[in-house]
Amino acid sequence: MGEANKNIRNFSIIAHIDHGKSTLSDRFIQYCGGLADREMEAQVLDSMDLERERGITIKAQCVALDYKARNGETYHLNFIDTPGHVDFSYEVSRSLAACDGALLVVDASQGVEAQSVANCYTALDLNLEVVPVLNKIDLPAADPDRVCQEIEDIIGIEATDAVRVSAKSGIGIEDLLEQLVERIPPPKGDPDAPLKALIIDSWFDNYLGVVVLVRMIDGEMRKKMKIRFMSTGRDFQVERVGIYTPKMKDLDVLRAGEVGFMISGIKEIAAAKVGDTITDAQKPATTPLQGFKEIQPRVFAGLFPIESDQYENLRDALSKLKLNDSALFYEPETSQALGFGFRCGFLGMLHMEIVQERLEREYNLDLISTAPTVIYEVVLTNGEKQFIHSPSELPVVNKLAEIREPIIIGTILVPQEYVGNVITLCMEKRGMQKNMQYMGNQVSLTFELPLAEVVMDFFDRLKSCSRGYASFDYAMDRFEPAPMVRVDVLVNGEKVDALALMIHRDFAQSRGRMLVEKMKDLIPRQMYEVAIQAAIGSNIIARSTVKAMRKDVTAKCYGGDVSRKRKLLEKQKEGKKRMKQVGSVEIPQEAFLAVLKVSDK
Numbered sequence: 210m211g212e213a214n215k216n217i218r219n220f221s222i223i224a225h226i227d228h229g230k231s232t233l234s235d236r237f238i239q240y241c242g243g244l245a246d247r248e249m250e251a252q253v254l255d256s257m258d259l260e261r262e263r264g265i266t267i268k269a270q271c272v273a274l275d276y277k278a279r280n281g282e283t284y285h286l287n288f289i290d291t292p293g294h295v296d297f298s299y300e301v302s303r304s305l306a307a308c309d310g311a312l313l314v315v316d317a318s319q320g321v322e323a324q325s326v327a328n329c330y331t332a333l334d335l336n337l338e339v340v341p342v343l344n345k346i347d348l349p350a351a352d353p354d355r356v357c358q359e360i361e362d363i364i365g366i367e368a369t370d371a372v373r374v375s376a377k378s379g380i381g382i383e384d385l386l387e388q389l390v391e392r393i394p395p396p397k398g399d400p401d402a403p404l405k406a407l408i409i410d411s412w413f414d415n416y417l418g419v420v421v422l423v424r425m426i427d428g429e430m431r432k433k434m435k436i437r438f439m440s441t442g443r444d445f446q447v448e449r450v451g452i453y454t455p456k457m458k459d460l461d462v463l464r465a466g467e468v469g470f471m472i473s474g475i476k477e478i479a480a481a482k483v484g485d486t487i488t489d490a491q492k493p494a495t496t497p498l499q500g501f502k503e504i505q506p507r508v509f510a511g512l513f514p515i516e517s518d519q520y521e522n523l524r525d526a527l528s529k530l531k532l533n534d535s536a537l538f539y540e541p542e543t544s545q546a547l548g549f550g551f552r553c554g555f556l557g558m559l560h561m562e563i564v565q566e567r568l569e570r571e572y573n574l575d576l577i578s579t580a581p582t583v584i585y586e587v588v589l590t591n592g593e594k595q596f597i598h599s600p601s602e603l604p605v606v607n608k609l610a611e612i613r614e615p616i617i618i619g620t621i622l623v624p625q626e627y628v629g630n631v632i633t634l635c636m637e638k639r640g641m642q643k644n645m646q647y648m649g650n651q652v653s654l655t656f657e658l659p660l661a662e663v664v665m666d667f668f669d670r671l672k673s674c675s676r677g678y679a680s681f682d683y684a685m686d687r688f689e690p691a692p693m694v695r696v697d698v699l700v701n702g703e704k705v706d707a708l709a710l711m712i713h714r715d716f717a718q719s720r721g722r723m724l725v726e727k728m729k730d731l732i733p734r735q736m737y738e739v740a741i742q743a744a745i746g747s748n749i750i751a752r753s754t755v756k757a758m759r760k761d762v763t764a765k766c767y768g769g770d771v772s773r774k775r776k777l778l779e780k781q782k783e784g785k786k787r788m789k790q791v792g793s794v795e796i797p798q799e800a801f802l803a804v805l806k807v808s809d810k
């Protein structure tokens with residue numbers, strides 16, 4: 210049996226947002242000479258503008274670096290970047306599964322933040338060597354001793370000899386690289402066994418087609434070789450293999466332990482799924498690598514163009530986004546109120562926001578989105594089962610035997626002082642406590658929760674009731690019968706299908722009332738009174754009224770200041786962009802999302 214290259218180190222960086230992951234990785238690239246200075250354009254790894262602006266990393270990427278260590282040996286470092294949000298937790302777990310170790314970067318002026326804790330546990334579960342690093346020691350507020358103690362208490366790893374660095378000024382970078390090659394083990398893997406490669410990521414490139422980022426586990430992958438994707442059984446011929454330095458560099462072969470790209474004439478990324486195993490079509494491995502999961506959209510919302518002539522543009526834009534986002538789902542949807550649009554499926558709320566923002570920004574579309582809902586499984590009286598993605602698809606009552614809602618298992622990590630608040634919140638969200646464990650000053654809570662409650666305002670509430678310290682991670686578990694009802698909203702006596710929502714029977718009354726109150730404040734006054742009602746079937750459960758407008762909004766500007774008047778009108782026009790004429794009433798975007806702001810407190 211051979212041995213994978215002992216001078217390879219595959220690692221990832223785990224860090225809370227803003228603790229300096231991008232700055233540190235840039236410093237590594239600079240130190241190891243991957244790019245000329247002028248190419249070191251701010252933060253190479255986050256390649257999408259949107260990522261940069263939001264300061265979050267969405268797609269995993271990789272850089273291969275050569276580090277000449279003090280012992281004279283040259284080490285090949287593969288830095289695999291991971292996305293940083295719970296919506297993408299499956300991608301994070303696959304990026305980590307491709308590594309043998311991880312640097313836990315903590316801002317020495319802040320301390321351990323809950324968000325990176327969950328990723329750290331994932332890394333430890335995968336048997337990765339976790340190396341703590343204290344960053345920003347140049348800051349006067351840095352308190353490395355306190356932060357070391359926190360790392361030991363919360364994460365439970367030895368941190369007394371954690372390297373102290375400043376990614377910004379470069380202090381300690383060499384010491385860190387030394388510790389990295391010393392502590393993170395080389396890849397295991399067998400170069401002589403049949404090919405096994407883990408798909409870390411895949412994306413569509415306009416020039417190259419689908420590019421697949423792989424971690425080689427066993428065997429080798431050569432140009433011209435015939436390979437097989439084990440989850441689908443589909444075969445392709447390898448056209449190119451290579452590494453990112455971070456520029457693309459072609460090679461003849463990728464060997465066990467290495468990380469690199471593979472291109473093979475694949476047309477859509479759905480054929481190269483994250484987490485799948487690639488093997489040799491001639492000499493296939495018997496079992497795939499563990500942990501492969503099909504990712505499925507969990508949250509659905511309608512997206513409608515404000516101007517109906519933008520429908521085709523929206524379709525084009527969605528098909529382009531889909532090229533690079535296998536988790537995005539869409540199909541045409543027609544709403545009486547909003548016209549033609551699409552029902553779209555997302556991994557979670559952040560994913561939804563990102564897609565919507567890209568549609569508006571990169572494709573210049575003005576959209577109205579309906580409030581997100583989850584998938585329900587319904588059982589009909591004739592025993593048939595179906596999934597519904599929108600309240601409007603709910604079958605009529607006399608055909609309906611049962612509605613089943615999705616239940617998730619959520620893990621929350623929170624400092625002790627906020628445990629009470631978090632438990633109260635979870636109970637209020639119909640949660641069932643499953644476990645509670647103390648770890649240093651932190652507590653790990655496990656709850657079963659209806660996904661529908663999580664997509665509402667759960668994140669915001671969790672954050673505010675824990676002062677931002679709680680972190681949350683979840684996994685889909687099952688569908689379970691629940692007494693859900695559809696609440697319709699009527700504006701001026703007309704049912705607005707796009708405003709309908711599914712609510713647990715026990716909350717229908719109270720949430721219906723809060724919803725109409727909220728909408729009353731959001732719908733601008735018209736020349737006449739507008740009634741807003743919530744109803745279950747033909748039974749009105751709540752009502753409010755938008756009072757008629759009393760005077761012209763521009764009236765108060767009379768007195769000659771023309772520019773001020775123009776400004777006001779322009780402002781109104783701006784506001785209009787996000788409104789949709791429904792019957793005789795203009796409804797603003799916020800009103801469609803008002804249900805998300807309806808809490809039981």
Ligand SMILES: Nc1nc2c(ncn2[C@@H]2O[C@H](COP(=O)(O)OP(=O)(O)OP(=O)(O)O)[C@@H](O)[C@H]2O)c(=O)[nH]1
Pocket residue numbers: 224225226227228229230231232233263264265266293344345346347348374375376377378
């Ligand atoms: N003073 C000081 N500032 C630093 C240091 N490292 C990073 N920063 C600053 O901290 C901020 C966040 O750094 P980033 O590298 O963007 O953080 P990040 O963890 O990649 O953030 P996300 O991409 O949002 O996850 C930036 O303004 C950096 O300039 C450091 O060692 N010292």
